[in-house]
Amino acid sequence: MFSRNMMPSTNCIVTNSIKKVKGKDFLSLRIVDLTQRPRLLASARARGDRLLTLDNLNPCIKAMEYAVRGPLVTRALEIEKELKQGTKNLFNEVIKANIGDSQAMRQTPITFVRQVMALVTYPELMKISIFPDDVKERAKLLLSGCGGESAGAYPLSPGNEFVCRHVAEYIEKRDGFPCDSKNIILCAGATEGIKQILKLLICETEGLKPAIMVPVPQYPLYSSTATEFGMRQVDYYLDESRGWALTTKELTRALNDAKGLCNPRALVVINPGNPTGQVLTKENIEEIINFAYEKGLILLADEVYQNNIYDKNSEFHSFKKVMMEMGPPYSEMELASFMSSSKGYTGECGFRGGYIEMINFEPEVKATFLKSIVAIHCSTLGQVAVDCVVKPPEPGQPSYELFIREKTAVLKSLAERAEMVANTFNSIEGMSCNAVQGAMYAFPQIYLPDKAIQIAGKQQISPDTYYALQLLENTGICIVPGSGFGQKEGTHHFRTTILPQHKKLKKMLQKFRTFHEEFLKKHK
Amino acid sequence: MFSRNMMPSTNCIVTNSIKKVKGKDFLSLRIVDLTQRPRLLASARARGDRLLTLDNLNPCIKAMEYAVRGPLVTRALEIEKELKQGTKNLFNEVIKANIGDSQAMRQTPITFVRQVMALVTYPELMKISIFPDDVKERAKLLLSGCGGESAGAYPLSPGNEFVCRHVAEYIEKRDGFPCDSKNIILCAGATEGIKQILKLLICETEGLKPAIMVPVPQYPLYSSTATEFGMRQVDYYLDESRGWALTTKELTRALNDAKGLCNPRALVVINPGNPTGQVLTKENIEEIINFAYEKGLILLADEVYQNNIYDKNSEFHSFKKVMMEMGPPYSEMELASFMSSSKGYTGECGFRGGYIEMINFEPEVKATFLKSIVAIHCSTLGQVAVDCVVKPPEPGQPSYELFIREKTAVLKSLAERAEMVANTFNSIEGMSCNAVQGAMYAFPQIYLPDKAIQIAGKQQISPDTYYALQLLENTGICIVPGSGFGQKEGTHHFRTTILPQHKKLKKMLQKFRTFHEEFLKKHK
Secondary structure (H helix, E strand, C coil): CECCCCCCCCCEEEECCCCCCCCCCCCCCEEEECCCCCCCCCCCCCCCCCCCCCCCCCHHHHHCCCHHHCHHHHHHHHHHHHHHHCCCCCCCCCEECCCCCCHHHCCCCCHHHHHHHHHHHCHHHHHCCCCCHHHHHHHHHHHHCCHHHCCCCCCCCCCCHHHHHHHHHHHHHHHCCCCCHHHEEEECCHHHHHHHHHHHCCCCECCECEEEEEEECCCCHHHHHHHHCCCEEEEEECEHHHCCECCHHHHHHHHHHHCCCCEEEEEEEECCCCCCCCCCCHHHHHHHHHHHHHHCCEEEEECCCCCCECCCCCCCCCHHHHHHHHCCCHHHCCEEEEEECCCCCCCCHHHCCEEEEEECCCHHHHHHHHHHCCCCCCCHHHHHHHHHHHCCCCCCCCCHHHHHHHHHHHHHHHHHHHHHHHHHHHHCCCEECCCCCECCEECCEECCCHHHHHHHHHCCCCHHHHHHHHHHHHHCEECEEHHHCCCECCCEEEEEECCCCHHHHHHHHHHHHHHHHHHHHHCC | CECCCCCCCCCEEEEECCCCCCCCCCCCEEEEECCCCCCCCCCCCCCCCCCCCCCCCCHHHHHCCCHHHCHHHHHHHHHHHHHHHCCCCCCCCCEECCCCCCHHHCCCCCHHHHHHHHHHHCHHHHHCCCCCHHHHHHHHHHHHCCHHHCCCCCCCCCCCHHHHHHHHHHHHHHHCCCCCHHHEEEECCHHHHHHHHHHHCCCCECCECEEEEEEECCCCHHHHHHHHCCCEEEEEECEHHHCCECCHHHHHHHHHHHCCCCEEEEEEEECCCCCCCCCCCHHHHHHHHHHHHHHCCEEEEECCCCCCECCCCCCCCCHHHHHHHHCCCHHHCCEEEEEECCCCCCCCHHHCCEEEEEECCCHHHHHHHHHHCCCCCCCHHHHHHHHHHHCCCCCCCCCHHHHHHHHHHHHHHHHHHHHHHHHHHHCCCCEECCCCCECCEECCEECCCHHHHHHHHHCCCCHHHHHHHHHHHHHCEECEEHHHCCCECCCEEEEEECCCCHHHHHHHHHHHHHHHHHHHHHCC
């Protein structure tokens, strides 16, 4: 019934793929047999022979896929070169709507953030009058938390003590519940944090592989990490017809289907949703917490878009806050929450900052975790970026006015673009799109004609990949096919960001509309 | 015969450890049985129960050790707090000679590096006159290689194209052989690069676990990563009596002992040596290359200290250069070389920059590797740091004079300190130390009295850990016991950096001498 499913056996990995699949099946499915014995290389070898080949490298690495930067993006980069060389001239530029990379799409950085980072990097600049006093103070404080008071010293785990403290204060203010700064671990972006936490769960029990429950559609970091770690993935489907809601019924269905095949250990929830853009209601979160409690699942809350809420009727509720409000025994559950400086209104992806809050974890587990990441560092500036996100200028401080103006402008524009994207797609024949309540993406459904599906089948690619490739070749717009995130069998989607700046986005949507109409005509 | 050895069975991991070991054995050895089944957690659970415990978390993570930042460092941090609170007052400060962290020990950053980084971070500063033109040009060039010309865009793998090109030029100039910039992959420090390459090798063949050949003494990154990845480690011993030389005889001995127990796939060489400080001769490198060729081993050359050569009779020879000079078939071997911006004369550990050069790897393997690290980013500033290391100012450029003055000062001072450390240890009764030809460390042997060994045995710690703890408690000097790096059974060592600044180092060595003499007296 579903295109992405449980594993047929514990010795196989099933990954979704937008490359060719053996046989006639054009669905985005790939099975990797882990029992297959690679060729043992003799100790002596013939000249020119390679020691490391696809036959004997880590099978989990071989099986990894990461759709957001998959073959479509590779083709987009090629097209960019062709445009420069003049061998392609159907359009002027490639519009990269494939990735949540705000500043690559010309979002202006927040001045306060950059000033603090520049000062920490080159403290000689303290002498220059262009930096406001609060910037200087912040830089000095953060430097005093660095070894030798230098940004060049190793940033130790769990991180600069001032940054960890500021994160805890931010969480306390956000939730109204205490936060121990000792529960905060800084990481080089949420990606790194998520991978490190998932790594803890790799442990076979009674012959069953560990598994994580993952939403479908999902951000492919989870599937690719599960593949890399040889873990299993139990997919639960978000209900598109109800604004990508998450139901206990579906969670139960998924868990039941997994019984005996693997050992589900954690439940991943992405809120606000990626790629789906929904913001979970408090009631929905309560339901999920209750389910996780009943079933003995650790909660992993990917909350990196907590500052990206556009819908006036939606509000961000952290899993921690809801859990605490529910009281014991729920407030005693193990929960890891992930946050990043790459999203929100800062969009500082290039500085690689993020944090994990580890709530209610066994002290020995936390100590073991810290020991395991001791050689993995969040760069000094990644930590500074996090600091600026959790402790922005306050009213009365010299940087406040400019900061609030810049922040408001970014969020207002994102909200307008969120609305424009959903409205446009809903006005196009053969498309439907849920509201983009939060995050940075729309995930519209497209109704593809039979002829397009047949052509895709002949080309041994999924229909939405065929659609995305055609879009890219004809308009320069780069999106990600829905099969990269998972979708119900027989449905087709794509993910686009809402990040191109207003004028460019408008142009992009116009081109999109024209392309889609022509596509339908051509494949009638 | 040796304290760190092959694994007794493929289902066990042996790690060195400075914590308690069951039974009477006080050697730093720990065996983790991977077949032990952790307790399966029921889906429903009692209130307060923890889902993740030491019994059911990743056994490889549990087994990881990282001596450079182990329990001794934890105690050092505690002592720092005690000094602040006044509950400890035997000395004024903790001297962290445990880690190669130059700037934490007050090494001055190179102005050119910091200026370029500050400009890339906050390009508004272009307008200010304090930055020389070459700094501005470099920052502009690097920004033009970033998405949206912003440091805040995702830094894609393999890295900023200009940085990769500059790395290739640097290698060409260094070796006199061509370097394809497509073989360069930027990484968040060499640690990250080494881990990612080792990950590729995880593949069982004919029921045998993959293994890496690792020098002993070794930098514990290799042992801890092998443990994390469930790989085996084949130790080969460096010959202390011959200046930590590496012999084919010992390599052959190690490989023979491993026969049938695991599948050695790669040979790790650290040159200049960490913790041993030796610089390999060209002849020695030729021997090693020949051995790797004969035995079908991939070469992994950890060359992060290539710019830290102090001995006037020593010269850095890259493995690539020597391999190329040897010609076919050697010049066709797979070699990965690792470099970092955290070492050398820059010491920018906090910015997390490094690169891998992947030589002669199968194109599909390289493509798979790039795919696997697509979501792992070297921060923009990490890449900028690498750029400044491989392309420093040239004669005639505005920044050159200051740059060369700063660089020379750092390297001259390091060379003096290298000599001072070795000379001092050699002048102390019961210590002997090989010359510190390169890198940032000395690894002296200490001859411990029986009484000290007995006390350590009673405390269930290794004798060198006992020594290091006594040193820390009595003088505030933090070093790493030799057992953290591996050493021949019955010998005792420690690693100290040469990084405290001249005056402080001198004082440290005086304190060290006094402590050692008293230690010998006390344990007569």
